[in-house]
Amino acid sequence: MTLELPPVRGTLTENRPLSDLTWMRVGGPADALFLPADEDDLAEFLAALDPSVPVFPMGVGSNLIVRDGGIRGVVIRLGRGFNGIEIDGTTVRAGAAALDAHVARRAAEAGVDLTFLRTIPGAVGGAVKMNAGCYGTYTADVFRSATAVTRAGDRVVLSADDLAFQYRQSALPEGWVLTSATFEGIVGEPEELAARMAAQLARRDETQPSKDRTAGSTFRNPAGFSSTGRADDVHDLKAWKLIDDAGLRGATLGGAQMNPKHANFLTNAGGASAAELENLGEQVRKTVYDQTGITLEWEIMRVGEPAPE
Incomplete structure (x- = not known):
């Protein structure tokens, strides 16, 4: 696709392979990969880009x-211009490219408890889009x-109501690119928070x-209904147990x-293709459903097109 x-101030590369940008190390090329210099560069690019061209924001x-066939359209990946972390009292503002682990550590040093983020792989943009969680938070x-x-190309501020968080998902519209998020933690002792993160x-x-x-986790844990971490949200049934029992x-x-x-944990044990990974996951889903009647839902996002025949 041509x-x-x-024009941009950041980096724009056509026909860019994506396998080295994913933890699974699989994937074909994007028609174009854009690394914006800053939010102005991003907004100007999106405003000028043909509206029919698909856009896919990609974190880490x-x-x-x-x-294996890659992604049609433009993949947007935020870098150094979007990874700042600012702390004011118990309010933490982080760029969408800031790693979850870095946010947790910086907050803890300032006596703010966002420790649940410490073991979540990825960056803030993905954590918001997927309503990432750990240890009950x-x-x-x-x-x-x-x-x-x-x-x-318009800039907007989004509330929790706008994003309509659910278990491992939000209502972020397709093609919108998160650039930063603000969190409110609770006060904690830095030494205690550091010890908790080390234990995690x-x-x-x-x-x-x-x-x-x-x-990360391949399938969501089944059940749950409020799905935002409230006390009435129950995920006692674990995906790993269903897979193990099968x-x-x-x-x-x-x-x-x-x-x-x-x-x-679906794993590239050596030289796997994206098709092998996805097909193994689908085999697992079918077997678990055949044995239990429970449909496992993917937690991993699968995007792009299969390799051409």
């Missing part, structure tokens, strides 16, 4: 399978507002394959594997 692309690729619980640039990391590394090529821990397809350490 695109008419507006920690929760993503890009299919969700992004929605601390969210105050976000800024975004619309597909038409140790627990994660003990139970999850944090050194392998995964994209005998699929360690299952393989080509270079793809359901991780032996944690059955809900």
Whole structure:
């Protein structure tokens, strides 16, 4: 697909392979990859870009399978101009490209408790879009507002009502690019918060394959209805247990594997294609459904087109 692309101050690369930008290390090329210099550059580009051209905002690729045929349109990836972190009292404002772990650490040093973000892979933009959560706390619980640039190039401020958070999802319109978010934490002692994060990391590394090529949890835990971390939100049924009970821990397809350490972590065990990863996930979904009647829902985003036949 040949695109008419507006001039930019950032970096704009056509036919750019995406595999090196995802944690799974799979994926074909984007028609174009745009790294804006700043919010003005992003807004001007989107305003000038043909409205028929699809736009896909991409974070650090920690929760993503890009299919082998790549992505048509423009992939937008925010970098250094969007990773600042500012703290005022218990209010934390972070650029969409700021890593969740960095936000948690900086907040803790300032005596603000956003410790749940410490073990969440990825960046702030993805955490807001997916209402990321850990240890019983969700992004929605601390969210105050976000800024975004619309597909038409307009800047908007979004409230929690605008985003309509649910379990592992929000109502961010397609093609809109989050540029920053503001959170409100609670006061904590820096030493205590640091110790809690260290314990969380140790627990994660003990139970999850944090050194392998995964994209985090593959499937959402079933059930739950309020889905924003309230006390009435129940996810007692775990996806890993359903996969384990179906005998699929360690299952393989080509270079793809359901991780032996944690059955809900789809893994590129070596040379996997995106198709192998996605097809293994679909086999798992079918088997679990056939055995239990429960449909596992993907937590990993799968985007783009399959490889041409």
